Amino acid sequence: MQNALPRLEAPEDLGRFSIAMDERLRPAARAALAPVAVPVSSEATHAWVRPDAVRALSPLAGEPEWESGFAKMIAYAASHGWLGDDGGIRAHIDYVEPRASVSPDDFRNAMRKFASGICIVACGEGDNRRGMTVSAFTSVSAEPPMVLVCLNSSSSSHQALTSAESYSVNILGGSQKDLAHVFAGVGGLRGADRFDDSEWRQDPHGAPVLVTAHQSLVCTQVSAHRAGTHTVLIGQVVATGAAQDTSALVNYDGAIKPTAPASTTMH
Ligand SMILES: Cc1cc2nc3c(=O)[nH]c(=O)nc-3n(C[C@H](O)[C@H](O)[C@H](O)COP(=O)(O)O)c2cc1C
Incomplete structure (x- = not known):
């Protein structure tokens, strides 16, 4: 997620799961993440990502192959203690420099x-x-x-x-x-x-x-x-x-x- 609007990159790659957030949003991480996740702590180095939000952002959701891969990913996260009480998936937040662009x-x-x-x-x-x-x-x-x-x-x-x-x-x-x-x-x-x-x-x-x-x-x-x-x-x-x-x-x-x-x- 680099702008205020969350988007899912590489939805087919269920082997990697992290949040990329614009560095400028760090002070307002909780609000910026609200559509998809909740920070784990006030430092906002990690967040609990709602599975329904991931599904809503993935154009592949509903396809049997993606759904079974997603279920496996959640099971893997559960086995490592990376699932929150409310089902959120723990993800690391990478703060990234905003992309340079023209006006x-x-x-x-x-x-x-x-x-x-x-x-x-x-x-x-x-x-x-x-x-x-x-x-x-x-x-x-x-x-x-x-x-x-x-x-x-x-x-x-x-x-x-x-x-x-x-x-x-x-x-x-x-x-x-x-x-x-x-x-x-x-x-x-x-x-x-x-x-x-x-x-x-x-x-x-x-x-x-x-x-x-x-x-x-x-x-x-x-x-x-x-x-x-x-x-x-x-x-x-x-x-x-x-x-x-x-x-x-x-x-x-x-x-x-x-x-x-x-x-x-x-x-
Ligand atoms: C020639 C022309 C091309 C346009 N192309 C787009 C476009 O590709 N996408 C878009 O969202 N708005 C485009 N617009 C603007 C929308 O038509 C316009 O913002 C919209 O109809 C007005 O919004 P409203 O329905 O809220 O009044 C274009 C307008 C013109 C005159």
Whole structure:
């Protein structure tokens, strides 16, 4: 754990178990550890880590191989007296120097030079529909077909999208800049008010789909990983919608523009 948000590194490696914590958090170790563990003593050199917290952070939890490895690890810890009265697993805390990184502004300026498409990610039904504009979208795997989107945890749709069983990713066409703005919160529309019923249909998997999208993909959630300010949401593609429009919308250097019309189709 290096930032305030705990994360699990190398979840498949059950032979090593320790906490890495940002040196700057040492004075507030108890509060920083609270989501996952309790310090063993006031020196906070060790902590009792809750097994349910480890399970919640591991994308491999639930897989038989990982579960049996985890059970063996707990049994091993018990045999060495490393289990607390309430089931916590004793772990050493390594205090580490914070990683050097560029400023958020330098980072944003660098990322502006990466041209990307623009999508609306949407979930829910009726008044419970939620959606937001996203350019952090990419293909992950072809077999099985999987994609990812990165969603800011401070956005009003984050909770709904990361807990939805199914959701749609609607790639916007060249004429849909206004829609990109609506779903980015420009103009102040929130929640289901962002959805114009004449443009959305409900997919049988339970996700709203933008019928006028350049292309839409319906996904079911595979996993969600917290990373800094965002959640990386990985989904398996269970349906695709026919392509509309002849150009895509692109986010480049702070501007949203249509591409030139597609002139050839490559397969
Ligand atoms: C072109 C564009 C691309 C965006 N890409 C992302 C993104 O990849 N991830 C993200 O979390 N927010 C992204 N945003 C910002 C969200 O759309 C915006 O913060 C959100 O919809 C507003 O949050 P609200 O739902 O709380 O109003 C983007 C906005 C625009 C205009």
